[in-house]
Amino acid sequence: MGRPKEHGEDTREALLEAAERLLADEGPGAVTVRRVADEVGTSTRAIYSVFGGKEGLYSALFRKAADTFRRLAEAVPRQSDPVDELIPLGLSYRQSALAEPNLYGLLFDRAVPDFVPTDEDLQFARRSQERVLDTVRRCADAGVLPASDAEATFNALWGVVHGLASLELIGCFGPPEAAEVVWRSALPTFVRGLTLPHDEP
């Protein structure tokens, strides 16, 4: 009963695609309710019907971006020795962030105003790094890591690559060549600290 919905799954997809394109191409300031609606050719009401508001649109966009980064991480080939995957995974993380700086900012840099990811959003983002967590787990199973659990080691590694990517995106490392030097220095240093034998009980 009632008028049938025309803002269904198809318009949802179109809105999300338009929002992602606007965010990636022109930055967070370009993602306005009116602009996204105009891009799809519908009214602002559609966004409120489908997503409940701008926050809901951002939340969906957040998950779409997390999915993109998950696919990029999955593409890193596995090695017989999981330790050999750590540095390639880190460099792939860098490439992904550099390729889509605005999407990365939405995910991990609070770069979109008035959008705070819910706990579910955060867990979704965390799950997008499962490819890395898997490698860390295999390293732990192989006994090459210190006694601390794989979860903490993964978080530490995530912190390293996120920090490098974030500072590079802001511009703190200067031109990409200088940033490359930092990455090539920091990643092996951390991996060395991880895999060397430790002196604790």
Add this chain to the structure above:
Amino acid sequence: MGRPKEHGEDTREALLEAAERLLADEGPGAVTVRRVADEVGTSTRAIYSVFGGKEGLYSALFRKAADTFRRLAEAVPRQSDPVDELIPLGLSYRQSALAEPNLYGLLFDRAVPDFVPTDEDLQFARRSQERVLDTVRRCADAGVLPASDAEATFNALWGVVHGLASLELIGCFGPPEAAEVVWRSALPTFVRGLTLPHDEP
């Protein structure tokens, strides 16, 4: 000649203080031109006379925040062995970021919309970490670091602590106790990787 300025250095200070307080207490969304002007008891024009606009206000706020963080870093005591300063410096960095998450977001997390720090702003922020750079230089002089220059080592260390702080502030590490575990795992790991002898020529 002309009407004398009443929006001088004193109102500048008052505006900056009000803006910092609003940012720290209520987040980036609360720092509006009207709100800041009202808080001081003047008109919005004052902000345009003194700072040229919202961007100029943010730029001044950026430097004020950088100065705050510089003072906090300077407070970390020096040790006879500079290596012993690295972990305390990192933990102090964490405490500073946790104490003023919004100021930290302004400085290093793109958390304020439509504000992109100029190159001068970035150099100002970098200079606020001089205390850390000094320690790294002393480590390099003592010969405990690999061959890579102190600049790159400092950038790498900065990346580690920034990444940990940023992810913790977003909420990716869960409660502070869990985040503490990550810090206590990541910092010594990186320092160990830094100071252990390396096998390159």
Add this chain to the structure above:
DNA sequence: AGGTATTTCGCAACGTTGTTACGTCACGCC
């Protein structure tokens, strides 16, 4: 000393933002 030029100030307006109330339209049911 009085008039004028110049600089700054407060106010009000403009365009844009997210959001919501309202009138309209399209379908299912009695």
Add this chain to the structure above:
DNA sequence: GGCGTGACGTAACAACGTTGCGAAATACCT
């Protein structure tokens, strides 16, 4: 076939950053 029900498009609202304009206040010149 009339009517209820739900979703739609439009227009309004408050708040935002910014700017144009008239009033105010001082220094200089006659």
